[in-house]
Amino acid sequence: xxxxxxxxxxxxxxxxxxxxxxxxxxxxxxxxxxxxxxxxxxxxxxxxxxxxxxxxxxxxxxxxxxxxxxxxxxxxxxxxxxxxxxxxxxxxxxxxxxxxxxxxxxxxxxxxxxxxxxxxxxxxxxxxxxxxxxxxxxxxxxxxxxxxxxxxxxxxxxxxxxxxxxxxxxxxxxxxxxxxxxxxxxxxxxxxxxxxxxxxxxxxxxxxxxxxxxxxxxxxxxxxxxxxxxxxxxxxxxxxxxxxxxxxxxxxxxxxxxxxxxxxxxxxxxxxxxxxxxxxxxxxxxxxxxxxxxxxxxxxxxxxxxxxxxxxxxxxxxxxxxxxxxxxxxxxxxxxxxxxxxxxxxxxxxxxxxxxxxxxxxx
Amino acid sequence: xxxxxxxxxxxxxxxxxxxxxxxxxxxxxxxxxxxxxxxxxxxxxxxxxxxxxxxxxxxxxxxxxxxxxxxxxxxxxxxxxxxxxxxxxxxxxxxxxxxxxxxxxxxxxxxxxxxxxxxxxxxxxxxxxxxxxxxxxxxxxxxxxxxxxxxxxxxxxxxxxxxxxxxxxxxxxxxxxxxxxxxxxxxxxxxxxxxxxxxxxxxxxxxxxxxxxxxxxxxxxxxxxxxxxxxxxxxxxxxxxxxxxxxxxxxxxxxxxxxxxxxxxxxxxxxxxxxxxxxxxxxxxxxxxxxxxxxxxxxxxxxxxxxxxxxxxxxxxxxxxxxxxxxxxxxxxxxxxxxxxxxxxxxxxxxxxxxxxxxxxxxxxxxxxxxxxxxxxxxxxxxxxxxxxxxxxxxxxxxxxxxxxxxxxxxxxxxxxxxxxxxxxxxxxxxxxxxxxxxxxxxxxxxxxxxxxxxxxxxxxxxxxxxxxxxxxxxxxxxxxxxxxxxxxxxxxxxxxxxx
Ligand SMILES: Nc1ncnc2c1ncn2[C@@H]1O[C@H](COP(=O)(O)OP(=O)(O)OP(=O)(O)O)[C@@H](O)[C@H]1O
Ligand SMILES: [Mg+2]
Numbered sequence: 001x002x003x004x005x006x007x008x009x010x011x012x013x014x015x016x017x018x019x020x021x022x023x024x025x026x027x028x029x030x031x032x033x034x035x036x037x038x039x040x041x042x043x044x045x046x047x048x049x050x051x052x053x054x055x056x057x058x059x060x061x062x063x064x065x066x067x068x069x070x071x072x073x074x075x076x077x078x079x080x081x082x083x084x085x086x087x088x089x090x091x092x093x094x095x096x097x098x099x100x101x102x103x104x105x106x107x108x109x110x111x112x113x114x115x116x117x118x119x120x121x122x123x124x125x126x127x128x129x130x131x132x133x134x135x136x137x138x139x140x141x142x143x144x145x146x147x148x149x150x151x152x153x154x155x156x157x158x159x160x161x162x163x164x165x166x167x168x169x170x171x172x173x174x175x176x177x178x179x180x181x182x183x184x185x186x187x188x189x190x191x192x193x194x195x196x197x198x199x200x201x202x203x204x205x206x207x208x209x210x211x212x213x214x215x216x217x218x219x220x221x222x223x224x225x226x227x228x229x230x231x232x233x234x235x236x237x238x239x240x241x242x243x244x245x246x247x248x249x250x251x252x253x254x255x256x257x258x259x260x261x262x263x264x265x266x267x268x269x270x271x272x273x274x275x276x277x278x279x280x281x282x283x284x285x286x287x288x289x290x291x292x293x294x295x296x297x298x299x300x301x302x303x304x305x306x307x308x309x310x311x312x313x314x315x316x317x318x319x320x321x322x323x324x325x326x327x328x329x330x331x332x333x334x335x336x337x338x339x340x341x342x343x344x345x346x347x348x349x350x351x352x353x354x355x356x357x358x359x360x361x362x363x
Numbered sequence: 364x365x366x367x368x369x370x371x372x373x374x375x376x377x378x379x380x381x382x383x384x385x386x387x388x389x390x391x392x393x394x395x396x397x398x399x400x401x402x403x404x405x406x407x408x409x410x411x412x413x414x415x416x417x418x419x420x421x422x423x424x425x426x427x428x429x430x431x432x433x434x435x436x437x438x439x440x441x442x443x444x445x446x447x448x449x450x451x452x453x454x455x456x457x458x459x460x461x462x463x464x465x466x467x468x469x470x471x472x473x474x475x476x477x478x479x480x481x482x483x484x485x486x487x488x489x490x491x492x493x494x495x496x497x498x499x500x501x502x503x504x505x506x507x508x509x510x511x512x513x514x515x516x517x518x519x520x521x522x523x524x525x526x527x528x529x530x531x532x533x534x535x536x537x538x539x540x541x542x543x544x545x546x547x548x549x550x551x552x553x554x555x556x557x558x559x560x561x562x563x564x565x566x567x568x569x570x571x572x573x574x575x576x577x578x579x580x581x582x583x584x585x586x587x588x589x590x591x592x593x594x595x596x597x598x599x600x601x602x603x604x605x606x607x608x609x610x611x612x613x614x615x616x617x618x619x620x621x622x623x624x625x626x627x628x629x630x631x632x633x634x635x636x637x638x639x640x641x642x643x644x645x646x647x648x649x650x651x652x653x654x655x656x657x658x659x660x661x662x663x664x665x666x667x668x669x670x671x672x673x674x675x676x677x678x679x680x681x682x683x684x685x686x687x688x689x690x691x692x693x694x695x696x697x698x699x700x701x702x703x704x705x706x707x708x709x710x711x712x713x714x715x716x717x718x719x720x721x722x723x724x725x726x727x728x729x730x731x732x733x734x735x736x737x738x739x740x741x742x743x744x745x746x747x748x749x750x751x752x753x754x755x756x757x758x759x760x761x762x763x764x765x766x767x768x769x770x771x772x773x774x775x776x777x778x779x780x781x782x783x784x785x786x787x788x789x790x791x792x793x794x795x796x797x798x799x800x801x802x803x804x805x806x807x808x809x810x811x812x813x814x815x816x817x818x819x820x821x822x823x824x825x826x827x828x829x830x831x832x833x834x835x836x837x838x839x840x841x842x843x844x845x846x847x848x849x850x851x852x853x854x855x856x857x858x859x860x861x862x863x
Contacts, residue, residue, distance in 0.1 A: 218731050219730075219732075219735075220731045222715075222723070223726075225712075225714075226723055230708070230713070233711065234712070235690070235691055236669075236710070237695075237727050237777070238694075238728060239723070298714060
């Protein structure tokens with residue numbers, strides 16, 4: 001029976017000539033460049049689009065004036081207001097890249113605010129207050145990191161503990177009050193200017209530069225991505241995945257501390273109930289809009305900052321548009337959904353296919 | 364006679380890569396059709412296209428004169444095509460039985476009948492002579508067991524066509540024969556089987572027909588009986604294979620001793636749930652082979668050496684100094700490297716580039732502070748891509764997009780880059796094509812000449828005997844014997860494995 005089946009060819013005279021194969025090989029290896037530029041396109045486009053909408057709504061949107069040694073304008077305002085979320089997003093990027101998540105950063109902001117406010121009404125130097133505040137944030141991060149890496153508790157659960165308990169701790173420190181203080185040096189963190197730009201903006205720029213150098217000029221960024229992609233393989237390569245995770249959570253704590261100080265300095269007081277409330281969610285959203293996967297792996301600090309800017313611009317847009325406030329949350333959700341869909345390659349391909357089909361239908 | 368499944372003019376493009384170009388493939392009922400080619404030739408891609416795991420760029424899939432489009436593997440399954448992919452795609456946190464029947468569990472009153480599932484799972488696995496606890500998590504078992512489970516699942520679902528992508532890559536000779544018995548049974552029932560492998564002797568043992576791919580193009584379709592092995596190799600590589608024959612003709616210069624200095628000594632090593640009272644000396648510049656059946660303790664020896672399993676008694680020393688090994692980085696700093704058996708979970712970091720995957724172990728050894736410059740990384744990557752002939756357009760491609768065999772080469776490169784004193788290789792040639800196979804064996808030999816010691820686990824006895832100075836045979840997690848010199852033949856090793 002087998003014999004009745006004809007064979008296509010047998011023996012040495014193969015169908016392909018050497019030339020054919022050389023061609024095939026060359027064709028197979030053409031192009032194929034890494035698309036790191038491509039990652040920036042969609043978040044940047046979304047931001048540009050939002051800004052354009054603002055310009056339509058308000059012709060003076062892009063105008064910037066200079067008064068009393070300081071720039072004024074909607075753009076500056078957006079930069080300034082997005083600072084706390086941008087800071088949180090830097091730390092959150094690192095944590096998410098390891099495959100984790102940190103829900104506690106909002107509560108850590110409250111704790112640090114409470115610590116600083118209560119120290120400022122004593123006569124400790126501002127410099128010491130800042131150091132203590134930052135250390136408090138790092139300590140909180142280390143606790144989160146230890147729970148995740150040494151006790152192997154799921155990140156979402158481990159940081160949920162501090163998210164809930166942290167606000168309680170802040171309330172205890174404040175003894176249920178809103179603690180206010182008078183200290184111009186400390187307030188400058190929130191409301192001061194330098195070279196015409198608000199202090200929080202400088203803080204974000206400095207933190208971004210510092211972290212960027214730290215993770216990209218050393219092997220830390222690569223280790224974080226390796227652990228996030230495949231913790232087991234990383235261990236086999238001799239990377240200490242526990243230390244890497246601990247570092248990421250500590251950085252998130254440090255960033256939260258800075259954000260907490262901005263919030264406290266802004267209102268010259270610590271409100272344990274409201275400081276940083278829900279900001280952890282905005283921070284996570286910023287990272288996701290920046291194109292990072294919650295499962296861990298590749299991250300970009302700059303993209304996360306763009307994510308934070310998108311969130312803040314959107315908030316401003318809604319106010320400028322004059323829509324009733326009750327639409328705010330709904331619109332925010334819809335716009336963010338659109339941004340996320342645009343980022344998804346699968347969705348874009350499906351759109352293209354739909355377009356092609358409808359184009360054919362027209363003919 | 365009409366083929367049960369026919370692919371016509373199939374092309375598949377990935378961004379920047381033409382993985383398949385105008386490939387025809389057909390398979391008849393009741394035959395085993397071997398799909399052959401070098402690493403990266405496009406075999407797995409063809410399988411993915413024909414089973415709905417990837418969409419094709421062009422071409423037709425024809426069943427019973429009707430063209431079909433499979434959007435998902437489930438759609439293909441409904442048409443009677445069941446597949447075991449190259450990388451085991453099971454759920455490690457579910458039990459073996461659940462993995463076997465996921466999606467079509469035996470039901471009773473609409474609920475899963477666990478008792479029936481257990482018995483059916485045991486029955487199914489007994490066909491593969493596998494006697495394990497089917498209610499334990501799959502993750503507990505070795506790669507080979509997982510592969511057998513994946514095959515058993517495929518066999519259980521196979522209706523018309525069964526596709527097996529490198530099913531024998533991590534199996535022992537005996538397990539391969541068991542698998543072949545099952546395949547023959549299916550063949551006589553009229554099932555069409557697509558079989559991918561890099562072992563040519565297996566091709567000649569089981570297959571009826573051969574299709575050869577090279578560089579994404581089809582070279583030809585042949586009847587196995589009409590195609591001598593030399594012609595087959597020529598079709599696959601596009602040239603004759605010289606190294607392999609050269610190696611075979613003078614296998615005996617391997618017994619020149621290296622230094623008498625010992626690189627690594629195991630003395631009376633035991634670990635809980637692992638090897639027992641294990642003694643071994645690995646002299647400097649020598650290659651020691653580890654042989655034994657599945658679960659005999661080969662991988663466990665490597666794990667103990669690499670600080671993955673903690674020792675309960677005994678010690679491991681290097682150059683006379685006792686080592687404290689509590690994690691892999693301890694071992695790496697002591698000069699020991701391990702290329703692990705499970706490529707997918709312990710080896711590759713799929714989204715990272717080839718370059719990053721090659722330098723990571725070296726970087727981890729240097730520490731986070733001493734970051735290798737991009738130029739240095741690139742030089743290292745280019746060097747190994749060239750030396751191991753890794754088929755890739757550039758070093759920036761994510762390793763997950765390479766073919767299985769090429770991934771294996773990258774992992775090998777990673778450990779060579781560390782330049783260890785002792786390199787432990789757990790199934791180093793798994794899934795590597797015959798051309799590269801010869802290259803890697805030659806490389807292992809030259810490494811030994813340069814003074815590196817090797818501890819190699821392999822199911823391919825021919826290969827072990829070809830380069831090892833000594834082969835240690837394990838059984839039930841204990842050493843049974845050591846073979847060297849005149850005794851070192853695959854015959855003897857096989858005997859020792861069987862008899863203990
Ligand atoms: N997802 C992907 N993206 C880009 N290129 C890919 C992808 N998957 C495979 N390729 C490329 O397609 C080609 C064929 O790969 P394939 O996995 O089919 O090879 P193979 O013949 O199965 O090799 P092996 O014997 O090593 O398993 C390779 O050059 C590979 O790099
Ligand atoms: Mg393959």
